[in-house]
Amino acid sequence: MEQAPLELFAFEPRTHHGLPLYLAPVSAGFPSPAEDYIDKKLDLNEHLVRHPAATFFVRAAGDSMRDAGVASGDILVVDRAVTATDGHIVIAALDGELTVKRLRRRNGRLYLVPANPDYAAMEVSPEASFEVWGVVTYIIHKA
Numbered sequence: 001m002e003q004a005p006l007e008l009f010a011f012e013p014r015t016h017h018g019l020p021l022y023l024a025p026v027s028a029g030f031p032s033p034a035e036d037y038i039d040k041k042l043d044l045n046e047h048l049v050r051h052p053a054a055t056f057f058v059r060a061a062g063d064s065m066r067d068a069g070v071a072s073g074d075i076l077v078v079d080r081a082v083t084a085t086d087g088h089i090v091i092a093a094l095d096g097e098l099t100v101k102r103l104r105r106r107n108g109r110l111y112l113v114p115a116n117p118d119y120a121a122m123e124v125s126p127e128a129s130f131e132v133w134g135v136v137t138y139i140i141h142k143a
Helices: 044-048
Strands: 007-010 019-022 038-042 055-059 075-079 089-094 097-106 109-113 122-124 130-140
Touching: 044 130, 089 109, 097 130
Parallel strands: none
Antiparallel strands: 007 055, 019 038, 055 075, 075 130, 089 097, 089 130, 097 109, 109 122
16 A cells, blocks of 8 residues: 655744643533642643754654554654654654654564554664654544
């Protein structure tokens, strides 16, 4: 199956929208009495972006990472300051093509592994043009 191209977005730290953050957590089990108590304003930049100068966003396309919780249309928060290690989900350029896959090192070999059995893992050969652009730190998707 062919993977659709990724759509890249730059991080703009000047965007500030303080939204209410309720102190009481929402129960995922039995309902609890609502508390009309707002703790503070929540700025998602503070929670999702650790390294503003090294962060970008990318919109995922396709279903190769569906079993890792990445759906087509999701926005991925990518941090270039995080060192990619075995098991990380990364944005990588392989022979000129951008892709989102899990990075795996096995027996001295490097692989980009999808999270969908319909796709094959890609071995990164020593001759390949390869660069990790960054590590996916958060996945934003619509419920």
